Amino acid sequence: MNLTRQDVEKIAHLARLSITEQEMPVYVTSLSSIVNFVDELSRAQTGGVEPMAHPLDGQHQRLRPDAVTESDNHEKYQANAPAVQGGLYVVPRVID
């Protein structure tokens, strides 16, 4: 199945990616070829097969004691932020 420009626009919106006019035809073509390639999977007989999410069976999510183990490093971490004010991340106004 080939994807249309509208399909790619919808995917890009869901993925929160801006795609330029120049890039668009390249993605329409290459994403179509990838989708056609992975369509090969439909040939496989998978009736009754349990989906596998993780390579090591029988592993469980570990729990740890509910104790504070991290120290406050917010200044160090926020040093990488594009815009910070008073310890808060700054973004364009969301609510008028």
Add this chain to the structure above:
Amino acid sequence: MLHTLSIGELGEKLKSAQISSVELTRHFLARIERLNPALNALITLTAEQALEAAAAADARRAAGEDGPLLGIPLIHKDIFCTDGVRTSCGSRMLDNFIAPYDATVVTRLKAAGAVMLGKANMDEFAMGSSNETSYYGPVRNPWDTTKVPGGSSGGSAAATAARLAPFATGTDTGGSIRQPAALTGVTGIKPTYGRVSRFGMIAFASSLDQAGVFARSAADAAIVLRAMAGFDPRDSTSVDAPVPDYSAALGGPLTGLKIGLLREFFEGLEARNSALIHEALKIYRGLGAQTVEVSLPHLPLSVPTYYVVAPAECSSNLSRFDGVRFGYRCEQPKDLLDLYTRSRGEGFGAEVKRRIMTGTYVLSAGYFDAYYLKAQKVRRLITDDFRAAFGQADLLIGPTTPTPAFAIGAKINDPVTMYLNDIYTIGANLAGLPGVSLPCGYVDELPMGLQLIGPHFSEGKLLNAAHRFQQATDWHAHAPRGYE
């Protein structure tokens, strides 16, 4: 010629005070300065910190400490967070990112006294098989600088092959250690999923990602892997199992070892490549191993399975790059949506965006069952095939790649052709198995790799089998011309 020595030999020289770590570090820094510009294997050089770390290693040694990596230089793939040092993951998105902490791999190697020389170039967010998707430009293969070194850990592989460090770290999600190791003539090991901590290793596909080693021999890789591996409570899928002394087990007999020849790996394989693997099998038979043919019937579906599972996980993992907390932010965003979409659109390169969109598509309403769930089911079938094969053989053998290194630019505009480079390596990732690639000869004067795959947690057995091959051959000792 310090750069020709093994980690073991360098350790002896350091121990007997014939050299200091500072001298060794200066030697490699000078080599990097002279040889890296033609290769672009390193994108960040940390000379000052390296000399400080070397002096500290010398001081530890003077105080009576010893250890196989104490004072030995290395290069980290730029996917590992290094406290206070830019960690770019090969992306414009993280071009300005100074990691605020060390990855566990970095912490462990530091504790062992290894000295970081710098950070290696890589495909952007480890997505690529040629190192051409890096924001910092392609890495060149030291065997022929018109050729790619493979990817995604292309910088680590090229640096190891060019003797810019005794070893380098890498990560392998679909072959990103084994494929570049093969194409640059070095030894690369991808351990069992969960063997090495993923903490501080920038995530691509979390159910597949695993850290490993590039070195010039299995014996060197054994030393490094032991220092890197082990349980880490900060990685939720880290396995709590003791780490064996891989070096101590080297040299054990291969008598009676059953090596399974993977039938599907030889279908359509070029005759010259196939001949190299059959030569290797002769050597193994000479060492007492038996060979049996085994089949992985679902293996031909491993590449399409991977290109659903990995992009799906990547689209989730890379949603953290939002232009708010760290990384690239676009100029003058007009609202929050514009901030997200343009920061991501401008910060990510073409292949990363392609994978994010592939993943978004296969996870989207109406396609989830047909693609993502289907791929997870086929993943189980492939894993079951491996399990059945290990009922007949102790280790599996085949080529690492279908061809030697290809020309820069040859495949970059055709993603599906590029993806098929990983046809022999992806299966091990889907099943979480350890694999090693080691040099086994040449096609068109370019190195080729022999791949061994073992059951979960069989790294010791794999490294021993690789080591015994390297005792019987000298392919691994060859250096590219100009880098001897």
